[in-house]
Amino acid sequence: MQVSIYRFIPDSDSEPRMQDYEYDLPDDRDLMVLEVLENLKAQDPSIGYRRSCREGVCGSDGMNINGQNGLACKTPVSEAVSRDRLVLRPLPGLPVIRDLIVDMSQFYRQYERVEPFLTNDNPRPAQERLQSQEDREKLDGLYECILCACCTTSCPSFWWNPDKFLGPAALLQSYRFLADSRDTATEERLSKLDDPFSVFRCRGVMNCVNACPKDLNPTRAINEIRTLLIKNGT
Amino acid sequence: MKNLRTLDFDGLIVGGGGAGLRAGLQLAESGYKTAVLSKVFPTRSHTVSAQGGITCAIASEDPDDDWRWHMYDTVKGSDYIGDQDAIEYMCSVGPQVVYELEHMGLPFSRTETGRIYQRPFGGQSKDFGRGGQASRTCAAEDRTGHALLHTLFQANLKADTTFLNEWFAVDLVRNQDGVIVGVIAIEVETGELVFVRSKVTLLATGGAGRIYDSTTNALTNTGDGVAMALRTGVPVQDIEMWQFHPTGIHGMGILVTEGSRGEGGYLINCDGERFMERYAPTAKDLASRDVVSRSMVIEIDEGRGCGPNKDHVYLKLDHLGTEVLNSRLGGIMELCKTYALVDPAVEPIPVVPTCHYMMGGIATQVSGQALSQDEQSDDVPVPGLYAVGEVACVSVHGANRLGGNSLLDLVVFGRAAGLHIQDVLGQGISQRDASASDLEAALARVARWEESQKGENPAELKAELQALMGSSFSVFRTEQKMQDAISKLEDLRSRIEAAHLTDKSEVFNTARVEALELDNLLEVAEATAIAAEGRRESRGAHARVDFEERDDENWLFHSLYFAEDRSLRKRAVNFAPSTVEPFEPVKREY
Numbered sequence: 001m002q003v004s005i006y007r008f009i010p011d012s013d014s015e016p017r018m019q020d021y022e023y024d025l026p027d028d029r030d031l032m033v034l035e036v037l038e039n040l041k042a043q044d045p046s047i048g049y050r051r052s053c054r055e056g057v058c059g060s061d062g063m064n065i066n067g068q069n070g071l072a073c074k075t076p077v078s079e080a081v082s083r084d085r086l087v088l089r090p091l092p093g094l095p096v097i098r099d100l101i102v103d104m105s106q107f108y109r110q111y112e113r114v115e116p117f118l119t120n121d122n123p124r125p126a127q128e129r130l131q132s133q134e135d136r137e138k139l140d141g142l143y144e145c146i147l148c149a150c151c152t153t154s155c156p157s158f159w160w161n162p163d164k165f166l167g168p169a170a171l172l173q174s175y176r177f178l179a180d181s182r183d184t185a186t187e188e189r190l191s192k193l194d195d196p197f198s199v200f201r202c203r204g205v206m207n208c209v210n211a212c213p214k215d216l217n218p219t220r221a222i223n224e225i226r227t228l229l230i231k232n233g234t
Numbered sequence: 235m236k237n238l239r240t241l242d243f244d245g246l247i248v249g250g251g252g253a254g255l256r257a258g259l260q261l262a263e264s265g266y267k268t269a270v271l272s273k274v275f276p277t278r279s280h281t282v283s284a285q286g287g288i289t290c291a292i293a294s295e296d297p298d299d300d301w302r303w304h305m306y307d308t309v310k311g312s313d314y315i316g317d318q319d320a321i322e323y324m325c326s327v328g329p330q331v332v333y334e335l336e337h338m339g340l341p342f343s344r345t346e347t348g349r350i351y352q353r354p355f356g357g358q359s360k361d362f363g364r365g366g367q368a369s370r371t372c373a374a375e376d377r378t379g380h381a382l383l384h385t386l387f388q389a390n391l392k393a394d395t396t397f398l399n400e401w402f403a404v405d406l407v408r409n410q411d412g413v414i415v416g417v418i419a420i421e422v423e424t425g426e427l428v429f430v431r432s433k434v435t436l437l438a439t440g441g442a443g444r445i446y447d448s449t450t451n452a453l454t455n456t457g458d459g460v461a462m463a464l465r466t467g468v469p470v471q472d473i474e475m476w477q478f479h480p481t482g483i484h485g486m487g488i489l490v491t492e493g494s495r496g497e498g499g500y501l502i503n504c505d506g507e508r509f510m511e512r513y514a515p516t517a518k519d520l521a522s523r524d525v526v527s528r529s530m531v532i533e534i535d536e537g538r539g540c541g542p543n544k545d546h547v548y549l550k551l552d553h554l555g556t557e558v559l560n561s562r563l564g565g566i567m568e569l570c571k572t573y574a575l576v577d578p579a580v581e582p583i584p585v586v587p588t589c590h591y592m593m594g595g596i597a598t599q600v601s602g603q604a605l606s607q608d609e610q611s612d613d614v615p616v617p618g619l620y621a622v623g624e625v626a627c628v629s630v631h632g633a634n635r636l637g638g639n640s641l642l643d644l645v646v647f648g649r650a651a652g653l654h655i656q657d658v659l660g661q662g663i664s665q666r667d668a669s670a671s672d673l674e675a676a677l678a679r680v681a682r683w684e685e686s687q688k689g690e691n692p693a694e695l696k697a698e699l700q701a702l703m704g705s706s707f708s709v710f711r712t713e714q715k716m717q718d719a720i721s722k723l724e725d726l727r728s729r730i731e732a733a734h735l736t737d738k739s740e741v742f743n744t745a746r747v748e749a750l751e752l753d754n755l756l757e758v759a760e761a762t763a764i765a766a767e768g769r770r771e772s773r774g775a776h777a778r779v780d781f782e783e784r785d786d787e788n789w790l791f792h793s794l795y796f797a798e799d800r801s802l803r804k805r806a807v808n809f810a811p812s813t814v815e816p817f818e819p820v821k822r823e824y
Contacts, residue, residue: 009739011740041693041744041745042691042693045692045745045748046736048743049744051453052274052452052454053278053283053452054453055283055488055489055569056572057377057380058274058279058280058452059277060278074572097742098742108275116391117339117389117392118337120337124337127292128332128333128336128337128342128349128350129336129337130347131344132344132348133344133345133346133348136342139341143374144377144380146282147277177339180339180341183339
């Protein structure tokens, strides 16, 4: 197999290039893309990428794999490779720092803008706040986000307006708190979202749903927010 | 040296996992100038991988539950070298700390009455071991670590904590009075070296499971804090105590939560026999982890392993039904399908004991204050240095940690350290600044790698070290293998000190970070080896073929390892809780 990796080391490269490596796949088992990268890095330590948990929960190693955003540690080579070629590029739409490492600042800023923390003005009880199983179920499919940015960097609306449109990951987290029966800041949250860009630049392209390595559905969350905003406006 | 940038803080926390974030939150809310320095963006920390839950007597599943029962279980689990004052503190303060997490928004699973859901975990009992299995582990499905870490990160955003994300701490800076006055760190994105000066430094760098070739730990768990302490002359305690989790996915090392057995799963050998009934007639598959792991290795060694090579056993979950599996163990379902190509609803999961947790670490008081020992074997504080979480050994886990106690440890002692440091800062601290030579000492390692012109490949040396530790210091240990490994480690040390960093670039140089991590792995491996060889008994996770029995007469002690003369000393275990009678050592049976 040929592995083609996007390389850019600002210390020495004036512009990005693709570097090709030959890789012998084992016959007896499939590998994850991250294992291929780790083995290549053992030979060429200069290849730059982020990784940590290697089991799809920390969200470090989001990258563009043969044209699809995904986690390197969770993407089997057999599913990604086309015509015996594995092509690895950084997540699109964010500035590249080096090789497969992008500057995530804009992504994190949008996350922070939705105030991703529980707000509850009532006095704290001595024990936990009660929440019914039905209310807790409303958080399923929302709280599991790992902030890998695969969704947001696959979204054309984010590419066009990365500073104004919050992007699918931030909006999923926004809805995670809107949907939480323990949160009392619904009105404030909605009023901060009520402009033409923050939410409404979503055009329903649904790249986010395809890209999410945790099988979450940001488009559905965005539609829920739209509904709340429209209800709130009438 | 003139150009070394300096940043100043009241409190510096090194590590952005559960312990670091809980401490950071406490300090940031107190108004002191606080920074959390983390080599990864905080939500990438290894806490995120914790699955089953956080054990705590909140009396949701059982209204009669009592933190003293939790304390009893923890002391017994530790094989009696857990410090009882610390365990008492953790178990009694625990409920309040868990409620705080819930108030911050942690999305716990719920009971029918809307309280926090609790599940059974290994080593748990009611009524001091007399009342049968308890259900004491508070859970957010099987993604509790993820939920906890994100909630704490979010709370820190609310509290406006300063983050130095993707900064790698190289070494502690110690002034001429022996006071820790901060760290030398690399801002990884630019490659710039910075002196991060602080009145107090709290290590929350987590564990070092990557000293082994087969581990559930993240690639980033390289023992940075332990190694920094050892290089600064601070000893580490009970570092021979490594937990092997019974259910790592065979060949992958990926964890399957103990909660899967808590929900009713069990282990079988090649004959389909539920073999834990023979080893632990009462608790069976929910005996504590050291017991289950040893039983599995015996089954495999005696030829009752599964698969073509008979080198693993099976974890059977299919009888639980898809509804329980999907609602309580959704994360496990996903991990097994992705990494073991097994659907647990249909077929059993191949599992083997896999390195999971470092019980040892920097000895500390309940406040997180790091400790050393003077010549009279009395505890002495290391001024300016604190430690919490897996890097610390406070010691609540002793020779064997109970499942669900690590998350509790992180938040209880992260909070305690934050509160204590707040007090200390309030009293005012004055310390001499670091001299040029103090800083040079902390920069030496970076300089060594920068100047390397030839030598072996760090990645290959790392693989060699991991294989050596895996073959010599896993579930069962023998004198000869340990002796051989100690001399091989000496050889590895000279080779690592002569190894070559080929990539000298500045911008986001992960090769440099990994080279520095290799130094750290070596420190932890060597400490482990010497302490394991030195403890001539079997206790908790430390099982020696040549000393099969626990030896309370000689070894009802902590071990304390000093790197500068590679010596092993003893330190007394605390048997003085303040509100309950101490639990005296008895034979441990499940």
